[in-house]
Amino acid sequence: MMMMMMMMMMMMMMMMMMMMMMMMMMMMMMMMMMMMMMMMMMMMMMMMMMMMMMMMMMMMMMMMMMMMMMMMMMMMMMMSSAKPQAVEVDRNALMQPDYELQFKSSTDLVEKSKEELAFRKRVLRRDVLEFSARVCSRVITDRSREDSPVKAGMQGFISKDGNRRKVDAFLSAAGCKGLSAADFAAAADTDYGTRNNLAHTSTDSVLKEDAEELIQCGAVKLLKDTLPLACMLIEKFSLVKDHLFA
Numbered sequence: 001m002m003m004m005m006m007m008m009m010m011m012m013m014m015m016m017m018m019m020m021m022m023m024m025m026m027m028m029m030m031m032m033m034m035m036m037m038m039m040m041m042m043m044m045m046m047m048m049m050m051m052m053m054m055m056m057m058m059m060m061m062m063m064m065m066m067m068m069m070m071m072m073m074m075m076m077m078m079m080s081s082a083k084p085q086a087v088e089v090d091r092n093a094l095m096q097p098d099y100e101l102q103f104k105s106s107t108d109l110v111e112k113s114k115e116e117l118a119f120r121k122r123v124l125r126r127d128v129l130e131f132s133a134r135v136c137s138r139v140i141t142d143r144s145r146e147d148s149p150v151k152a153g154m155q156g157f158i159s160k161d162g163n164r165r166k167v168d169a170f171l172s173a174a175g176c177k178g179l180s181a182a183d184f185a186a187a188a189d190t191d192y193g194t195r196n197n198l199a200h201t202s203t204d205s206v207l208k209e210d211a212e213e214l215i216q217c218g219a220v221k222l223l224k225d226t227l228p229l230a231c232m233l234i235e236k237f238s239l240v241k242d243h244l245f246a
Contacts, residue, residue: 128223208237
């Protein structure tokens with residue numbers, strides 16, 4: 001009997017131990033589950049924080065982009081206000097100089113100004129030198145040309161036999177058949193420069209007119225450094241005429 005009781009007690013103890021072990025295991029499992037849940041919650045919180053940070057960064061980037069766009073729009077508005085307003089023009093009409101200048105850069109305008117100045121100097125240089133030659137010739141001949149037969153043009157020169165023979169010889173050598181000396185003189189008289197601007201055809205009145213025109217064109221200002229004598233004769237022509245052509 002005693003043995004049986006002991007055995008029963010042992011069994012009960014074993015059962016109790018087993019129950020305790022099971023309880024311990026259950027507790028451990030519960031603890032593990034709780035830990036896992038806590039870890040999961042922490043991870044979720046971290047993820048949420050990361051998402052919030054990303055959202056904040058995105059919002060900041062969007063704000064920066066909006067600010068940049070606003071700045072660009074303001075700059076474009078400022079630039080557009082500085083540009084010339086578009087005007088409706090007839091495409092077939094000739095472009096006016098002022099309208100054309102709107103589309104040229106400052107470099108183009110400087111180059112154009114230089115070209116125009118060089119062109120004026122080029123053209124006026126020949127006129128100034130020619131005028132100087134005529135004045136010098138007029139001073140050397142020491143006689144008034146107001147009543148010269150040159151007033152009749154080249155016809156006045158070919159009226160002399162010597163001059164006519166020279167013209168006939170030239171026409172013959174050049175093979176100008178059927179063209180007389182009178183025809184040749186008439187052709188020469190169609191050019192104002194040939195009739196009035198050569199040294200031997202310079203009347204005092206023509207010289208005076210030419211001097212005034214050259215001064216008005218700005219020839220003296222442009223060329224007085226390179227052609228001082230010629231420009232002096234133009235600028236002081238009235239004094240030169242009064243003192244030397246008397």
